[in-house]
Amino acid sequence: MVLETNLYFALIVIGALLLLFEAMNPGFFAAVPGTTMIVLGVMFLMGIDVFSSTWGILIGVASALIAASLSVLLYRRLSPEQLPTTMSRDSLVGKPGKVMKEVRSDDLGGKVVVNGVELSARSTGKNLSPGTNILVVSSEGVHVIVEEV
Structure with a gap:
């Protein structure tokens, strides 16, 4: 049980590190996996085992999709639109x-x-x-x- 709890915390920490990496190197490669890892880690800590049943898998996938969608929306709001420089x-x-x-x-x-x-x-x-x-x-x-x- 202690090992599992440590793994769940590791998911949260790795997710947070991915978000920190994304903040320092914008490019939208780490935001979605980082957010998803944090959400899954929190779900595991709350006792929702996403791998134990069909409902757990559905809840896990739905939560990950929602987290990813919110990450995309937040990222679009925070990042300035950059138009490419064009010269002919x-x-x-x-x-x-x-x-x-x-x-x-x-x-x-x-x-x-x-x-x-x-x-x-x-x-x-x-x-x-x-x-x-x-x-x-x-x-x-x-x-x-x-x-x-």
């Missing part, structure tokens, strides 16, 4: 930026920051030193063509 080549044309690493017209080793994103770049003619304000005039593949403003 055409959306960069006309945007201002700044040179981070020298930009030359003959290679793609230059780096610029446009809308907070670092991009490979080449210039339309002259070399541009770091700190120079630029404007995106076109894009080719995965790099942009820039000129000094």
